[in-house]
Amino acid sequence: MVTLAHYLVLSGVLFAIGAGGVLLRRNGIATLLGIELMLNAANVALVAFSAFHGNLEGQVFVFFVMAVAAAEVAVGLALLVAIFRKLQSADVDRLSAMRW
Amino acid sequence: MELAIFYLVAAVAVLSALVAVAHRNPVVNVLSLIVTFFCVAVTFAMQGADFLAGAQVLIYAGAILVLFLFVVMLLGAPVVSGEETPRPIQKTLGAFLAAAVAAGAFFLFSSLRETGSNLPAAGNTTRALGRLLVGPHLFAFELVSVVLLAALVGALVLVKRKH
Numbered sequence: 001m002v003t004l005a006h007y008l009v010l011s012g013v014l015f016a017i018g019a020g021g022v023l024l025r026r027n028g029i030a031t032l033l034g035i036e037l038m039l040n041a042a043n044v045a046l047v048a049f050s051a052f053h054g055n056l057e058g059q060v061f062v063f064f065v066m067a068v069a070a071a072e073v074a075v076g077l078a079l080l081v082a083i084f085r086k087l088q089s090a091d092v093d094r095l096s097a098m099r100w
Numbered sequence: 101m102e103l104a105i106f107y108l109v110a111a112v113a114v115l116s117a118l119v120a121v122a123h124r125n126p127v128v129n130v131l132s133l134i135v136t137f138f139c140v141a142v143t144f145a146m147q148g149a150d151f152l153a154g155a156q157v158l159i160y161a162g163a164i165l166v167l168f169l170f171v172v173m174l175l176g177a178p179v180v181s182g183e184e185t186p187r188p189i190q191k192t193l194g195a196f197l198a199a200a201v202a203a204g205a206f207f208l209f210s211s212l213r214e215t216g217s218n219l220p221a222a223g224n225t226t227r228a229l230g231r232l233l234v235g236p237h238l239f240a241f242e243l244v245s246v247v248l249l250a251a252l253v254g255a256l257v258l259v260k261r262k263h
Contacts (some may be wrong), residue, residue: 002106005212007143009193010110012205014117014136021121022196025220029126033133036164037117040140043156056225060232062152064197066159067244071251073164077171078255084175093187 007048015041026089028080032073039069113139130168135163151226202214 014037021034030082036096043062049057116135123129141156233241 001172002146003212004104005209006106006110007147008212009206010113010143012209013114014140015200016198016202017117017121017207020194021195023194026187027126029168030129031122033120033129033168036132036160037120037136040137040160043152044140044143047144047147047149047152051149056228056232056249058239059149059152059225059229062149063155063229063233064240066155067238067248070159071163071247073159073167074255075258077167078258081171081174081259089223091174092199 004048004052007044011041011044011048014038018030026091026093028083028092031092032076032080035076036069036073039065039072102146104205106143109139109142109146113143126172127169130172133168134161134165137165148225150224167238 018034018037018041018058021037022031025031025034043065046058046062046065050056050062084090113136116132116139120129120133120136123132137156137160141153141161144150144153144156
């Protein structure tokens, strides 16, 4: 029988993998992919709690998270393209112009 | 039976997520993340969230990751996957933090003693979800459309070449 705990463990592990991607990779695209993975892990937890409580409000939340993720990706990728045009590289460590 | 399907889907999701994060080639990263999102859609369907399972496939796998793929192709996959500057302290701390989050989530959640099956009420949720969206959550729903428009305009402004 699949219980709430199963889905929460899956959600936690997916979130940790996404966080690891953001922390360990220097590539802008990999960083954005890690953020997407973390948002999705949160969605898994929201749907699990929604089904557990028999309340659809959690699913409404997931809907909004998806919309915000789409907006975030559009702006993030546009920033990445602009950075790439300036530096000829997607390595976020090269963005050191404002470093003191 | 249900448990076996869950373990299979979860294993595929975690493995493809690891590949999506760890592989050097960005095309492989994006394609592998599509597999993860399909698996997440399956877990949604298993919990009766049929509308969200469809939206997950359409929006994430169909739109967002195709956008990623588009940008990878636009910038040139070999260039994007070029050398990453190594930082030993960042590697150590990052790996430690991610492992700590994973272990913490695992032990915290697996100690939960909720034994009820996480199966939903029967029937499809699309109608009920639609009523919630244009009922109590109408303001947030309209606000999201403004957010999407702002993001669209912002993205266009950011990538526009100056003459």
